[in-house]
Amino acid sequence: MAFSNRFLNVIVVVAIVLPTIAIATDYIVGDDKGWTNDNFDYQAWAKDKNFTVGDVLVFNYKSGSHNVYKVDGAGFMSCNTTSPNGEPPLTTGNDRVELKTPGNKWYICGKPGHCLNGNQKLKISVNNGTASSSDAHGIVSSGFKVLFGALIVVSII
Ligand SMILES: [Cu+2]
Numbered sequence: 762m763a764f765s766n767r768f769l770n771v772i773v774v775v776a777i778v779l780p781t782i783a784i785a786t787d788y789i790v791g792d793d794k795g796w797t798n799d800n801f802d803y804q805a806w807a808k809d810k811n812f813t814v815g816d817v818l819v820f821n822y823k824s825g826s827h828n829v830y831k832v833d834g835a836g837f838m839s840c841n842t843t844s845p846n847g848e849p850p851l852t853t854g855n856d857r858v859e860l861k862t863p864g865n866k867w868y869i870c871g872k873p874g875h876c877l878n879g880n881q882k883l884k885i886s887v888n889n890g891t892a893s894s895s896d897a898h899g900i901v902s903s904g905f906k907v908l909f910g911a912l913i914v915v916s917i918i
Pocket residue numbers: 797798826827828870871872875876881
């Protein structure tokens with residue numbers, strides 16, 4: 762009986778903790794090409810990816826050669842780095858951008874001609890993680906409820 766009580770405690774703890782664990786993904790922008798003005802197709806790169814709040818974009822480039830401005834949709838279209846909130850660009854060459862809110866995000870390089878002529882621009886759409894992951898958690902927790910119920914029945918027998 763002592764054993765099965767301990768086992769039940771473990772199951773309860775796992776059932777409570779498991780749904781709170783969200784796995785964040787690091788996305789290397791452009792993969793091994795990195796952040797480049799070499800006419801890489803960033804929209805094709807982004808197309809099949811499921812960006813979710815909590816994920817991280819990593820912009821890799823030679824420091825000084827490029828930079829990363831977060832802009833709005835108009836700035837993206839016109840390659841204009843005048844960002845609405847006046848945030849300075851990222852310049853380290855290994856820039857990590859955490860996706861904190863859902864919605865569309867736009868990033869461009871501010872070096873002359875890189876966005877306009879080199880296609881150094883990225884647009885992504887970030888999903889709010891709670892909707893899809895709560896579905897998965899629902900399945901997991903209902904699975905645990907079945908298991909939990911079965912264990913109670915077994916421990917009574
Ligand atoms: Cu650039």
